[in-house]
Amino acid sequence: MSATGIGAAVRRKEDFRFITGKGQYTSDVTRPGETRAVFVRSPHAHATIKSVDTTAARGLPGVLAVLTGAELAGDKIGNLICGWMIHSKDGSPMKMAPHPAIASSKACYVGDPVAVVVAETLAQAKDAAEKVVVQYEVLPSASDPAKAQAKDAPQIHDVAANNTIYQWHLGDAKAVDAAVKSAARVVKIDLVNNRLVPNAVETRAAIGEYDTGSDSFSLWNTTQNPHVARLVISAFVGVAPENKLRVIAPDVGGGFGSKIFIYPEEVVCLWASKKVGRPVKWVSDRSEAFLADAHGRDHVTHAQLALDADGKMTALKVKTIANLGAYMSTFSSSVPTYLYATLLSGQYEIPAIYCEVDAVYTNTVPVDAYRGAGRPEATFVVERLVEIAARTLGIDVTDLRKRNFIKKFPHQTPVIMNYDAGDYHASLKKALELANYKEFGKRKRESARHGKLRGIGFSTYIEACGIAPSQAVGSLGAGVGLWESAEVRVNPTGSVEVLTGCHSHGQGHETTFAQLVSERLGIPIESVSIVHGDTDKVQFGMGTYGSRSGAVGMSAIVKALDKVEAKAKKVASHLLEASENDIVFKDGKFTVAGTDKSAAWGEVSLHAYIAHKFTGQQLEPGLKEGAFYDPINFTFPAGCHICEVEVDPDTGGTEVVGWTAVDDFGTVINPMIVEGQVHGGIAQGVGQALLEHAVYDRDGQLVSGSFMDYCMPRADNLPSYKVDMTVTKCPSNPLGIKGCGEAGAIAAPAAVINAITDAIGSEDLAMPATSQVVWAALQKANNSRHAA
Amino acid sequence: MPSVSLTVNGKAVAADVDPRTLLVQFLREHLRLTGTHVGCDTSQCGACVVHVNGKAIKSCTMLTLTADGANVTTIEGLAPSNTELHPMQAAFREHHGLQCGFCTPGMIMTAVDMVNRKGNDLDDKTIREELEGNICRCTGYHNIVKAIAAGAKTMGSGGGAQRAAE
Numbered sequence: 001m002s003a004t005g006i007g008a009a010v011r012r013k014e015d016f017r018f019i020t021g022k023g024q025y026t027s028d029v030t031r032p033g034e035t036r037a038v039f040v041r042s043p044h045a046h047a048t049i050k051s052v053d054t055t056a057a058r059g060l061p062g063v064l065a066v067l068t069g070a071e072l073a074g075d076k077i078g079n080l081i082c083g084w085m086i087h088s089k090d091g092s093p094m095k096m097a098p099h100p101a102i103a104s105s106k107a108c109y110v111g112d113p114v115a116v117v118v119a120e121t122l123a124q125a126k127d128a129a130e131k132v133v134v135q136y137e138v139l140p141s142a143s144d145p146a147k148a149q150a151k152d153a154p155q156i157h158d159v160a161a162n163n164t165i166y167q168w169h170l171g172d173a174k175a176v177d178a179a180v181k182s183a184a185r186v187v188k189i190d191l192v193n194n195r196l197v198p199n200a201v202e203t204r205a206a207i208g209e210y211d212t213g214s215d216s217f218s219l220w221n222t223t224q225n226p227h228v229a230r231l232v233i234s235a236f237v238g239v240a241p242e243n244k245l246r247v248i249a250p251d252v253g254g255g256f257g258s259k260i261f262i263y264p265e266e267v268v269c270l271w272a273s274k275k276v277g278r279p280v281k282w283v284s285d286r287s288e289a290f291l292a293d294a295h296g297r298d299h300v301t302h303a304q305l306a307l308d309a310d311g312k313m314t315a316l317k318v319k320t321i322a323n324l325g326a327y328m329s330t331f332s333s334s335v336p337t338y339l340y341a342t343l344l345s346g347q348y349e350i351p352a353i354y355c356e357v358d359a360v361y362t363n364t365v366p367v368d369a370y371r372g373a374g375r376p377e378a379t380f381v382v383e384r385l386v387e388i389a390a391r392t393l394g395i396d397v398t399d400l401r402k403r404n405f406i407k408k409f410p411h412q413t414p415v416i417m418n419y420d421a422g423d424y425h426a427s428l429k430k431a432l433e434l435a436n437y438k439e440f441g442k443r444k445r446e447s448a449r450h451g452k453l454r455g456i457g458f459s460t461y462i463e464a465c466g467i468a469p470s471q472a473v474g475s476l477g478a479g480v481g482l483w484e485s486a487e488v489r490v491n492p493t494g495s496v497e498v499l500t501g502c503h504s505h506g507q508g509h510e511t512t513f514a515q516l517v518s519e520r521l522g523i524p525i526e527s528v529s530i531v532h533g534d535t536d537k538v539q540f541g542m543g544t545y546g547s548r549s550g551a552v553g554m555s556a557i558v559k560a561l562d563k564v565e566a567k568a569k570k571v572a573s574h575l576l577e578a579s580e581n582d583i584v585f586k587d588g589k590f591t592v593a594g595t596d597k598s599a600a601w602g603e604v605s606l607h608a609y610i611a612h613k614f615t616g617q618q619l620e621p622g623l624k625e626g627a628f629y630d631p632i633n634f635t636f637p638a639g640c641h642i643c644e645v646e647v648d649p650d651t652g653g654t655e656v657v658g659w660t661a662v663d664d665f666g667t668v669i670n671p672m673i674v675e676g677q678v679h680g681g682i683a684q685g686v687g688q689a690l691l692e693h694a695v696y697d698r699d700g701q702l703v704s705g706s707f708m709d710y711c712m713p714r715a716d717n718l719p720s721y722k723v724d725m726t727v728t729k730c731p732s733n734p735l736g737i738k739g740c741g742e743a744g745a746i747a748a749p750a751a752v753i754n755a756i757t758d759a760i761g762s763e764d765l766a767m768p769a770t771s772q773v774v775w776a777a778l779q780k781a782n783n784s785r786h787a788a
Numbered sequence: 789m790p791s792v793s794l795t796v797n798g799k800a801v802a803a804d805v806d807p808r809t810l811l812v813q814f815l816r817e818h819l820r821l822t823g824t825h826v827g828c829d830t831s832q833c834g835a836c837v838v839h840v841n842g843k844a845i846k847s848c849t850m851l852t853l854t855a856d857g858a859n860v861t862t863i864e865g866l867a868p869s870n871t872e873l874h875p876m877q878a879a880f881r882e883h884h885g886l887q888c889g890f891c892t893p894g895m896i897m898t899a900v901d902m903v904n905r906k907g908n909d910l911d912d913k914t915i916r917e918e919l920e921g922n923i924c925r926c927t928g929y930h931n932i933v934k935a936i937a938a939g940a941k942t943m944g945s946g947g948g949a950q951r952a953a954e
Contacts, residue, residue: 011881018889019877019896021823021863028822123806201827201835201925202890253825253890254925286828506888506926672884676931680887683928707832707923715919715929720912744928 005519006735009672013525014510023251026205026222031279034207035064037269038125039282040115040132041291042107045141045363045700046154049105052115053133062124064276066132067268068115069104077101077271078238080262082328083479086166086337086359094166097157097361099327101237101264101271107136108156108326109365110701111291116268118276141363143696145323146300148360156326156361163361165324166333170341170415171354176306179315179352183306187389193377194767195298195323195694196687197710198370200505202253203284204293208269210277216244217273221266223247224255224503225543228480230535232262232330239270249533252505256684257369258293259505260545261330265292290705295694296370298323299336299377305385311395313348313404318355318381325366332368333359338416338476339374339464345413346382347424347460347638348404353414363700369545371684371745372463379461383750387458388763397754398428398437401460417464419636421728427662428460431640434722435660443644453647454657455759459751461641464634465739466551466732471630483630484548485541486556488517488564490623492609494602495527498560501541502553503533507677507741509549512669516554516735520561522588523601539626547739550669551635555733559627567623572604574614635730637738639663641682641747643755652775654756656686659721661747666730666738674740675723681744682721687713688745689752693768711768792856796821797865805852812836812847814855815862823863823893827923834922837894837901838862844901846921863893866900876900879939880932887926898922899936900943908944910937 004010017023042049054066080099087093103112115132119125140154147153148163156163180186207220217240223229226247234242252259265282273280284292299320306315322336341355390400405424412418432438440456447454467473470481487499496517502509514528531537544553565585572590573580582593591598599607607613611621644658661678668674691711695703704710729736749767756774757763762781766773793802796819803818815821815838826848827835836848839861866874876899879885886892902910902918910918915933924932 012884014889015881015886018886018892019863019873019880020867021821021893023823023889025822025825025890027826028816030820123808199925200888200890201833201923202825202888203827251889253827254888256925283826286830286833508887676884676887676927679928679930680926681928684925706830707828708830712832712923712925713928714923715916715933716913718916718929720933721928721930 002519004515004525006515006667006669008515008670010511010515010525010670012508012511013514014508025202025251025253026207026220027283029207029220029250031207031209034279034281035118035120035276036122036125037272037280037282038117038129039113039265040117040129040134042103042110042112042114044107044136044138045110045143046139046156047107047136048139049103049107049114050135050137054115056133057117057128057131060124060128060131062120063117063128064120065118065272066115066128067272067275069100069102072100072102072271073104075271076238077267078236080264081232081236082330082333084331084334085477085479086168086333088166089169094333095160096328097159101267109363111365112326113264116272118272118280141700143362143364143698143700145298145321145360145362148362149358156363160361165328165359165361167358168337169354169356172352172414173354175352176315176317176354180304180306180317183314184309185307185393186304187385187392188304189384189388190302191380191384192766193297193299193301193380194688196296196370196692197290197694198256198258198293198296199712200254200256200258203286203289204259204263204265205283206266206269207279207281208273209279210274216240216246217270218246218248219266219270220248220250222252222259223249224252224259224505224545226503226533226535227501227541228543229262229266233267233270237267239267247535249503252503255505256371257296257373257545260543261294261368287706290702290710291365294329294366294368295325296367297377298367301381303381303385305389307389311393311400311403313350315352316344316350318344320357322357322359323362323364323367324359325362325364327366329366329368332366334478335369335374340378342416343375343378343462343464344382344415345417346379347406347462349406351414364696371681372742373546375463375742376685376746376749379459379746380750383459383461384753387754397458398432401428418633420633420731422636422638422664423726423728424460424638426726427638427640427664430724430726431642431660431662434662434724435642435658447646453649453759455645455647455755457643457751457754457758459641459747459754461747462636462638463742463746465547465637466631466635467546467548468631468634480542481630482542483628484552484556485539485626485628486553486560487539487624487626488557488560490564490605490608492606494523494605496521496523497529497531498557499531499538500553500557501538501543502549503544505544507544507549508670508673512673513554513557515669516557517561521601547741550737551730551733551739552629552631554735554737556627556629558734559629560625563625563627564623567625568604568608570619571608572599574619575599575604575607631733633732635666635732635738637663637665637740637743639743639747641751643751645752645755645759647756647759647774649778652771652773652778654690654769654771654774656719656752659719661721661723661744662726663740663743664726664728664738665740666727667736668725677740678723678744679721681742682748683713683718684745685748686718686752689749689767689769691717691768790853792852794855794858794860796860797862807853809852810848811850811852811855814852815847821862821864825890825893827891832923833891834898835891835894837897839897839901844898863897866896875942876939879935879942883931883935883938885927885932885935891922891924895922895924895932899939902936903940903943908940910940
């Protein structure tokens with residue numbers, strides 16, 4: 001391993017600009033003549049828009065335009081779409097309601113845009129927004145997914161009877177029912193996977209700009225996938241043709257899924273920029289982000305796990321209601337279906353699985369993928385059931401897991417996935433050692449001496465990343481292919497630019513991708529630059545989400561590097577006057593096999609461009625190759641997380657006192673960065689388990705709508721983490737990478753709740769397990785003990 | 789519009805501002821010092837932390853006019869020169885204390901203030917409690933805590949500035 005190659009903890013190349021305040025985020029970009037946009041949003045969850053009077057606002061100083069949904073429709077700007085088709089059990093397609101970027105007839109959630117003000121300054125735009133008079137007729141609203149399908153629930157969209165978007169299922173219902181009937185034991189759980197707000201610290205922002213000279217648009221945008229944004233805004237929304245729209249995603253301050261989607265605000269900034277003839281910039285406030293960014297999770301689930309007398313799992317049955325909010329966001333339909341039910345086998349050999357999912361509309365902001373997207377929800381179901389089963393049967397929680405672990409690979413689950421590689425015993429074993437499981441009893445007694453209840457919880461999770469062969473996802477309803485592209489441009493002096501369709505918003509691609517190129521070409525890492533986030537530079541790409549950048553994005557780079565090496569060998573053969581087949585490339589040097597004749601990388605790249613050693617008939621000048629890589633399978637990262645908590649029985653206050661994570665991500669390019677991804681994921685998972693909750697009241701008002709009310713994890717809510725790895729290489733891609741971005745967020749909630757329920761001796765515990773929730777659960781458990 | 793004059797990163801600046809202009813807006817929009825960020829509207833996230841007369845403050849919660857005559861340091865003014873880093877900046881890079889980088893300027897300015905107030909030998913508990921006013925969504929804080937402890941030590945050992953390029 002070289003100091004900067006694969007496996008080295010290289011310090012990040014991108015850090016210098018961030019630690020010196022020189023990052024360029026969308027809100028830092030200033031365009032000549034730029035104006036500011038402020039949205040007028042519905043204060044009601046569900047209301048008919050009777051009229052929008054913009055007269056007073058338009059008369060205020062600095063106001064350039066006040067635009068409404070009627071004008072948007074008049075200009076034939078199309079609706080936002082959901083790009084993944086799901087069919088119901090009965091074969092009918094999902095019920096996608098029209099989603100205009102600005103509502104004109106009806107507002108469907110608190111925060112639904114009803115008008116936009118464009119003014120010279122932000123203050124002027126804000127002042128004018130307050131003078132837009134909207135007359136509403138308030139309608140009854142539905143914000144609770146569990147009640148949205150009730151007969152007396154308010155009907156949100158004409159296209160979706162009973163607010164039901166689809167009733168989907170996966171698996172073999174008959175086999176599952178038979179297994180449940182004949183089971184020695186069936187454990188059941190009712191749970192709510194709490195609704196979360198992604199809350200990247202950089203809020204969303206957009207600058208739309210129209211150039212009359214070229215009749216083309218530019219959009220600076222906080223997006224994880226600029227090309228997908230361009231495609232959707234062109235092909236569906238119809239603001240501009242694809243070749244007349246440039247999307248730039250500069251530095252992006254965290255995404256966690258919430259910046260995948262195509263939102264109303266960027267569409268409106270583009271459209272308005274042509275109307276006012278100047279660039280239009282919008283930067284979300286935090287309070288606005290709570291109302292306007294896609295939320296995550298929000299499942300109501302009943303599940304049962306059947307086991308035989310030996311504690312072997314025989315069947316799993318799951319019924320989930322998934323809240324998709326007021327409109328179907330870009331990939332929302334796929335999250336509670338193919339990203340959820342397909343992972344319900346966990347790390348276990350379960351012969352039969354059946355899952356039903358009803359997706360419903362409610363008068364809440366749309367729900368879509370958030371870190372893990374479906375997989376944390378699946379893991380929570382499975383890992384809670386496994387822990388409850390072990391406790392019910394009186395079997396050690398690790399033993400029950402071991403009895404049921406999948407041991408042979410490849411393994412076909414009953415829910416589509418074919419796990420290609422893994423060693424679940426190895427990660428569990430290592431985690432048990434690292435967590436010093438043997439002495440847990442001693443620690444528990446020590447805690448008891450201090451009046452605290454100590455608990456330990458496990459989560460042996462699976463995830464599917466690198467989504468996946470395009471043909472396969474196409475057959476499941478995806479509207480796009482999920483390959484990745486790369487272009488390797490070698491300069492005459494031997495330095496290299498890699499253009500990737502992935503996008504880095506914290507993941508450190510500028511470093512890890514450069515490590516791959518540095519190792520492969522034998523050139524210093526400083527000679528490699530990574531270019532991303534601009535549709536004018538990178539031809540196409542699918543962006544970054546679902547832990548795909550390593551497994552898919554880097555595989556595309558490998559493929560392009562293969563082509564570059566092949567071409568460079570041709571150049572070297574002319575330079576060294578040898579047969580192409582005799583050229584060996586190693587450590588940045590081309591050698592003629594069996595001789596001492598050699599040429600350095602820089603010589604060959606120079607000769608590729610000066611083209612003095614070959615004719616145009618023999619070889620094309622230049623050294624630049626592109627590749628598209630389509631995966632042959634999903635990847636299957638897995639691991640074991642162990643959480644230890646101390647609960648204060650007097651207050652219910654819970655402290656996470658220990659965290660051990662042993663993950664198998666396959667090949668690791670940069671362990672420092674991978675560990676950082678694990679840390680961040682755990683923090684988000686602990687946040688879900690203990691602190692975070694997007695709460696809508698009965699009238700559809702978001703009660704936890706600011707950092708004052710929505711509890712983001714702080715440093716003192718979290719422990720230091722022990723993080724280690726085991727490695728089984730992924731056989732499905734050239735580098736053996738599985739992906740690491742979501743593991744922590746997937747594993748953590750179940751580990752925390754398993755630990756607290758272990759501590760308090762009751763399984764009846766909701767997320768977030770705040771002091772109040774834990775205290776109430778303790779009282780309930782104590783009371784029922786006394787009663788019994 | 790009233791006028792204001794103050795010192796920012798060692799340079800005297802004067803301007804006429806709308807009285808409601810927040811210090812963070814003045815820094816970002818008037819002076820184009822965009823390293824100071826805005827991550828919330830309730831003074832919770834700490835992405836906007838700068839030093840005013842040597843103390844960490846949230847620049848989203850201070851009017852520019854209140855800073856009249858003050859000495860302000862932003863993330864752009866922390867390093868001794870363009871080719872050197874402040875030890876706390878270097879520690880964040882060395883210990884991978886940042887991912888997306890958005891909260892980082894505020895974290896670093898808070899960390900330097902923490903050392904100024906609490907000394908160079910900071911334990912984890914102190915650092916975590918002191919970070920109450922700074923939110924990071926990426927790192928899970930583990931490496932930020934490590935970076936601050938290390939940066940504090942270097943500041944104490946007179947390690948001073950480090951070369952920017954390694």
